[in-house]
Every structure is written in C-alpha cells, then in structure tokens.
Amino acid sequence: MTSQFRTSLVIALLAALFGLVPAQSPDKAQASSDQTQANAARIGSLRGRVTNSDGQPMANVTVNISPIGRAAGRRPGMPGGAVQTITDDEGNFQVDGLLPASYAVSSAAPGYVTLPPEDENSAGIYHPGDSVLLTLVKGGVITGKVMNSAGEPLTGVSVNAIRVGNVDGEADATPAAAGFGRNWRTNDLGLWRIYGLVPGSYIVQAGGRSGGPNQFSEFSEDAPTFYPSSVRDAAVILTVRAGEEVSGIDIRYRGEKGRTVSGRVVARTESGFANFGGIQISLRSAASGAQIATTMQMDRGNSRGFALYGIPDGDYEIVARRSGFNPLESDEVSAPRRVSVRGADVSGLELTLAPLATVSGKVIIEKKPGAPAAACQPQRASFIEEVLLTAQRDEAAREALSPDVPRPAAPAANGEFLLRNLEAGRWRINALLPGESWYVRAISLSKAPASAPVRKTAAATQPSAASVINVARDGFSLRAGEKLKGLTVTLAEGAASLKGKVVTDGAKPAGRIGVYLVPAEKESADDLLRYALAGTRSDGSFQFSHFAPGRYYLLAGTMPEAGSSGSALSLSALDNTRRATLRREAEARGIAIDLSPCQRVTDYQFRTAGAFEIRK
C-alpha cells in the first residue's frame, strides 16, 4: 500500500465520518461578525436532566445539542455549533456559552432511544435559558433468523427494520431509518438481532442493499424478502414498544433475482472540493411513495453514473438530489422519472439536475413607542436568531417533487434569512417564535422593480401597483430555481397568550377536538395571522401563544388531520371561503374574549355545546 493510497483512504474515511456532522459553513465573515457582536448578555446556557421512563437518572449518557436552521457558524464544538456533553451521576447536564439560536436536544446511549417530548408545544425546540427534560429508554428489539427454502441458515444477509408508523400504525414524523443506521446482518447461524428501535410499527426486510452502498454481499443484488416471506406490499407489520423484544421473526428467504436500475446524473456545474457533497439517487414506489432503494454517488467529473441493485418488478419514481455544503445555495434535484421494472434491468436513465429555489428576506421587530407595560417585561429577552422560519407548501398544490420538507431557517442577528431547497409552486411562510412576547404582525413580499427579472405577466405592466404582496394572506409563488428576494416578516411585541380547558355540555364529540381563535373585529376578517388553531389534550386543555392582542371568538372544531396539532399556524392556508364559514360559525356562537397586550390568561373555561366540522 503506497502512502498515497493511504492518504486517499484517509480522506475518504474522513468524508464518511464527517457525513454524520451537520453541514458546515465556510462563511468566515459571518464568524467574525458573530464574534464582534457577541457580548455576555447574548450568551446563555441550556441545562437539563436525562431520566429513564421511571424517572431514574441516566448517568454518563451523551447529550447532543445542535442549532436548528442556522445558515452560518454551525461548527461542531463551539458556540453556535453542535455540541456534545455527558450527564453527571444525577443525570444532569449543562452547556454554557451558547449563542442565541433554536436548539434541538437529544440524548444517546447505545441501544437506547430518546422519547419525544410530552409537551407538544415545545416541539423539541429549546432556547438558551430553557431547562430540558429528556427521557431515554431502552429501544425495542426485533430478532429472528433468515433461512433459504431448504430451511438452512443464511449468513451475511443484511436485515433491516423499516419504520412505517407509530405503535398505533399511524404515520408520524419519525424517520423510517431505524437503530443507528447500523449494518445489521445475519451471523453464521443465520440469526439477526436489531436493537435500539424507536417505538413504532415496522416491517423487516432481508437482502437487498437497504443499508447503504457498502453493503455488498452475495445477497445484495437479490430482490429483498420481507417478513415472513413476501414482497413489500404483503409484509407483516410488527409493533415494537420501548424495551420490548419481538422474537421469532424468521424469514424464509426467497432469493429472487432483483433487477438493476442504472443511468447517469447530468449536472450543469461542477461542485468543487470545498463544497463537496454528493448525489443521492432514490427510487420510490409510485403507488405508496415508500423509498425502495437509494444510493449515494460521488459528485465528480465523469463519475456520475449510478446503479440501484436488487429492485423487484414494479412501478417506481426515480429522483436524483445533489446536496452541497454551501449554506447559501440550494440543493439540485432532477424531475421525478417514472420507471417500470418488468423482469429486466433498466438502464440508460438520464436524470438532469436543476437547482431548487431560494427565498431571502428579513425579519424585523416593530418597536412600540414609549415604555412597555409592566406585563410586557419578559423574564428573558428573546433574540431574533431564535426565530425559526419554515416555508410550507400551499395545501392546494401538493405535487411535491420530493417528500423532503424544506428545513427551517433561522435569521442572522441582523434579521436576514435565507430559505433554501424550495420547489416551484405556491408557498407560505410560518414563523416559530421564542419566548412569549412576540407575534407575527405581517408577512409581505416587495418586489424591487430594479432587480426583478422582466416577465411577461399582467403584473409586469403595472409594476408599482403589484410591488407588495400580502404573503400572509395570499402566499407567494416560486419559479423553478428562482432566487426570490424581498420577503419581510414583521414581528410585534405585546403578544397575548391563552391557556384553558374545553368543557363540553352534553355528549363528547367524536374524534380529537381543536379550538379555533377567530378575530372578532370586522377589519381583521382577512388577517390570516389572527386566526389560530390549537389541539386539545385528553383532559381538554389547550393553549395559544404568540398572537396579537384584541378581541377573539372561540370555536370548538374537529381537528382537520393528524399532525397539525398544537400549531397555532396551521390555518395559514385557509382559503377565503373556508375562512368566511369559520367566521360565520364563530360569530353565531358568540363566545368571545378580549385580550390586552401581553395578557396571559391561564385558566380559561371554554364551554361549548358541540364541535364544528370544517370541511376541506
């Protein structure tokens, strides 16, 4: 082995290692400006405790604290970057020196999993000054054997548990990859044991290259066999609970030859060493959207050929996505291509990459003249970097190229932000706010006439008239690869909050109940930012925060769908008709509340006769 061989080996290994680290920014300028702006008042701490499900402390476990949505300065091991610490004998941890940001906090120990936070409203996002309670429990186990048709054990078959939902079988936000992304394989007795599983519903697959590009074996070109001995659609779903073992999951391996789907990714630009990412090619079921196979390809010169092995017959969609490390550029994706595999390899596919769009703008905080009311003195000042912005597709247009939800972005200290990786289409902006005192007063888009590209639209003939778009009401549209500028998110101080309980007279309505807030003032009828929806917990309690002071009607309604719970912003996509219906219903019932700036109502009893059903 020459020393050069070793050097390149080392580079590749490091690349592999660092693949696990959040993307880094080369933005030195940002770093130094962070540095100069930093002062003691801005630096904070996160402290917390890790326990098991019985409340016993978990000592000596790793706690990961990583900033969310920061475009710059995300360096591991430093303020503003991801940091790790270890709990003490009492399960406590503390990390000091944190810059203002939203942080995701999780704990880890081999074989254990962090349970999602009980409080839905925290959404697992923390800010310096918060205290964090984490529950670390033994993950679930699935174990069994893989045999051939003669009942003989097979060695070296990769086995993978794919999470398809929560323990009740419902889809949720937890990623499908399970158990550390480890390379689970059968041993010389054909036995396998997958541990550290997040509680949920799983299907188990043997064979195929599910685990990554390096998992080659004598079985890695076979079409995978699903437990007990079937194709994916007929796989038996297993329920795995924390700390429990599901055993005897013996798989009769079918050993069916899979097909190869291959082709080439066409890129218009070279990505350099400093921005080196990779290209991921994913094959998804056309019917269910489930990911069938994926491969990571080097993004280099002429080597953008790809091949996916072990693909069973079926109809698929294939997409390539190039992700770089440059925090100012969007990923590039190819238009999804339909692929039908029918007893033969498919080759010669060409997937052409095109950049996704970006939206940039500024978050500004409107200062009220004069001294704030005593009620408005927050316990801890919030910082603009603790705001998280997400782009959400207009509900009406769900023709997403990829199921990946664009990641949230946090503004810099000067309020400037950049949202990346957006597909063409109509979008809305949501803001997740820290503390208690801010609310979103307006979201608008001003198209600067000088820099706007010339377009043959009706708007272009009257540039001054259409220069400001009310994004909160209408959303905004993006063309493929557009770099849209000029979005302004206006925050105001003096937000009110409301905690309470639904008290139903008579029969309890079926299904989960949500509570709507509807502005009572006529002039606010079209101000979508003043509408809100909160889910109730099993005891009927609900809470709203970060909304404008004023007069509101309350209305109980069935929750539109799972997953929109707790968010006061999930109504942003209400169209005019539905909004008018909601308003009429709320007005008719006439239950109203007046909230003054910074008012914190904590024990509101909401008496309601029944639940209004809002239809789509």
Place this chain on the structure above:
Amino acid sequence: MLRSVRIAAVLLLLVAGSEAPAQTVVSAEKRATVTGSIKVGDSPMPGITVMLMPERQQRPGPSQETPLRAATDAGGQYRFTGVAAGRYRVVPLTEVYVVTGSEAGPGGSVITVEEGQAVTQVDFRLTRGGVITGRITDHEGRPMIAERITLTLVDENNQAQQFNGGSRFGYETDDRGIYRAYGLKAGRYLVSAGNDRGGPLMPGRRALYPRTFHPDVTDQSQATIVEVSAGGVTENVDIRFGEPLKTYSVAGRAVDADTGQPVAFVLLSVGRGRGGFGPAGAGPGGGGITSDSGEFRIAGLTPGRYNLSVSQPPPVPGVSADLMSDYYSEPVSFEIADADATGIEVRVHRGATITGFVVVEGAADPSVAAGLSQLVVNAASRSQSSNQGQRGGMRPTFSPVAPDGSFRISGLPPGRVTLSLNGFGGPGGFGGAGSFSLLRIERNGAPLTGDFNVTSGEQVAGIRLVVAYGSGVISGRVNITGTLPAGARLTVTAKPLNAGGQARNAGVDARGQFRFEGLLPGNYEVSLSAVSGGGFGGRQQPGGQGAGARQGRGGGQGAGQGARQGGTPNNQISIPEVRQIVTVSNGAEAGVTLTLNLPQQ
C-alpha cells in the same frame, strides 16, 4: 490488532466505488475470461459467489466499473466472461469459511487481465472457520452494548500474527452484551475490548474502559488464550471490565501572542507523547475549537503528558475549509495526573499565507480544467524552531483548489515550505480515465525547486503549480525464467524520460502482469525491482487499534505526486537489471514485456 479495521476500510472503499456501471464499450472479441475453482478441503464447493472488482492502481477511490459476480457450479468452478482489460481483485464472498492459499487474503487475489486473454486457475481453497462467542459486561455487571471486539491471533510464543478471514464488518456486542465472531482461522486468539488510548469518548459511549482481555485482565500477558479449531465453537469467552478510566479535561484560552487578545475559532489538537495527533474537533464538553471568547475545553483525557497546539484540519470536503486557520502556535505541554488542567494559555501567531493558481499546461479542454476543483494543494512546513520537538517539526497545511484553479494556504509558521499536489479519492483524483500530474512549480514565473523559505506572517503570492492531464496506459507482463526467492514481490517502475510527472511504481501480480494508468504522453523507462514481504494486508501492525479514523490525522500530508514509492527500501532484493523504453500517448495502451532471467534453484 490483526483484525484490522484498515483492511475492512480498504475493502469498503474498493466497493464504494462500485455503484456505477461501466460506461466504456469494448468490442466482444477483445473481452477476456477469468475462471477458477473453489474447494473446501479437496471437495469442490458449489454455490459460492465470487466477485471480480475492478482495481484502479492509481486511483483506489471510486471507479466507474461495476463488479462482476459469478457463483460456483456443482463442480466448484466459476467463470467470468466479457471482462474488459484491467486490474481486478477476485474475492470469494464467504464469511463462514476461511480463504486459505498463498496470496488470498480477505481482499482476495489481484490479477491483471489483458484484452481477450483467458485467465485460468484463479483458485481458492476454503476451510470452515471457527467461532468465538461470549458476553461483555461493565464494572457493574451490565451488558456493554455495541462494543467492538478485537481478536488477535498469536503464535505458540504468544506473539501476534497476521490473519485473514472472518467478517470484514468486524464483530460487536448486541444489546445483551453478546458477541459472536465467526469464520475464524483455527489457532490461538487473544480476545479484548475497550480502549487504552484515552481521548474523548465516542458519541454515545457511556464510559471509557481500558483495553481488557478475556476474562478480566488489562495486562496482555495475563490474558487467557482462546483456542479455536476449524469449524469449532468456543463459548463463554466473556470479558468483564473493571473500573472505567477516570478522565479529565483541559481548559484555557488561545490568545494572540502579539496583542494578547483572545482568538476565536481556532482548532486545537491535543497530542500525546511523541507529537501524535490527539482528539481534534468535537469532544464531549465543547471540543477543541476555541469559542468566540477564545476559550476551549477538551474532555476525556486520561492521565498522561500532552501537547496542545493549533492544528489545521485534514482536508475533508466541504468541512475543513471552514476550520482553516490563519494561526499557528508552538505546542504547549501539560500533564494530567488526577485533576483537570485549567488556565492553559495557547499563544498563537498569525502565520504566513501562500496564494496562487493551479494551471493545466496546454490544455483548453474545459472538462479537464473542471477537474481542478478536485485537487488539493499541500504545504509541508518545517518550522525554524522545530527544536520545540514533540511535533517533529513538520506541519501539513492544505488548501482545496477552487474551480478557477486558485488556492490559498494560511497559518504557516516561518520556515521551509514544500508544496505538493493531491486529489480527492487518490492522486489526480479526477473522475475521468486519466489523472493530473504535477509538472513544475513556479514563483512569479521562475521555476521553484524543492522547498523555499517563508518569513513570519509573509504573504507569498504568485505561485503557480503547472499540471498536465494524462490518460495513457502501460500494460505489461514479466516473463520469469528461473526461480524468485521465496516471498519476493516484483515491482515495476515507470520513470518519465521526456514526459512530465514523477516516476510511478506498480506491483506485479501473481500472473506476472502489471498496469499503469493516467500517464502523460512521452517516453518512459520501465524497470523491474524486487522486495521481500507479504502480499495485500502484509502491513498490518500488531497492537494498532481503531486504525481507520485515527490515521485520519495524516490527512493530505506528505503524499505528494512524488511519493509513489512501494515497499520500504530496506527489504530490497537484488535481481538482474531489466529495463525497457516505452512510448505512451494519451488515451492509448502501450504493451511491454519484461524478461527476468534468474538462476534456477
């Protein structure tokens, strides 16, 4: 440790590049065949999958070819057809059996295939492997989860031996603390787990335990040796850890030596003993990067003497440029006994910078120029004050090359600097069929040979690294009359006469074939030399643990375009001189036959 992580990593790398199918079309009559047999003992073994993996000698990184597969038939025979010319590794895919035979390691056999050639008798002999299984528990008797096992094969004198076989993925415990190592060559083994190097805890590790041998000893000489027979199972090979290692932290701050001001965002490395690179980057509790107020804290250090200094990150795409520093420092020595080290001040200096361009000579092909951004410029600097010892005086710094060819290297201490060029995924590192060779280095238009001096904080501009792009091939064979000394390996050197670039070496495979790729056009002197030593994997070092990532510190250092030396010089074997001149042109393959006449033995 002989169950070498490095070998596993090499294999993974070879295969990592196997995702894309071949793009080249070779006419049918030029296709070669490769055949052989697999036996267990003397019986033919049906149903074993054999893989034929392209092996790019110049660029061991990802290549374009798909590995071919074949399974042995009822007679134990396998056959690959339609094989394009090139170097390949033939690997029987089995984990239950041990592959025996002269040169078949875990990496299989390397062969060179010529156009249309029928390569026969690439045979393998298998033996059913043995099994060691047991349980690993912590100092409180709880199972150690996901703990990696180290197996060391020892001879009758308990000296560590090289061994092949077993799972290339290694072995680790499950959630019950149970491990099962299979496919092992019969013999005597030391079984151990844990880590005796100190350094920060790996993410998720709950405690740092000293390397402990079965059953519960940290002293290797006290370890119980585990006997493994072919096909036998040795059970209850448990390891009980004692008390975890107590670890401490070092904390302090980096200050500018001139202004006394704190310096933010510099990467500090803790080195142990003789200048070894220690934990860089994120360790528990804050890692080795100074905060915005210049402070740092690095945890997880076991008692011992350490050095602390500013270091440059190894070249990792997309990551390392972020941590490139304009600073350097002399190492600061500190000792950990039974307490944290605090208040350590690292005085840093603003270093010299070198800027310039990498340019392709004579080439206007934009697809070639586009490959420049895959390159890395390395600066090895020899500090004037290297008598500070500890770090050995040499300090690698690098810069990725931008798409326009520009580069910038910063944070260099004053002293002698040597520039070299490297690439991602191997020298040249370009995804095409060829590679870049460094022709010369210029400073303000004048040629620059060897090293040059930089003074404190100097801004060196106007450096040009002139490269050429080559895609020529020399494919050849060595005909041997007589007998080579046992254990000798032949190496061919191709030395450019009127072509650019550096001399390169290539190994001669068991069939006497060799191959050079990515050569610049011109005349080469092809000569033969011999060294003693094992084949693939012969460089595994006993006792080395957790190789892979640790070696990462070497990064892009050293290995420039000139460092293509094969075996170490001290094991040279004297053979008669064999030389030949070969003319190479781009995109073409030049054939050569070398004849080595040796005395009969």
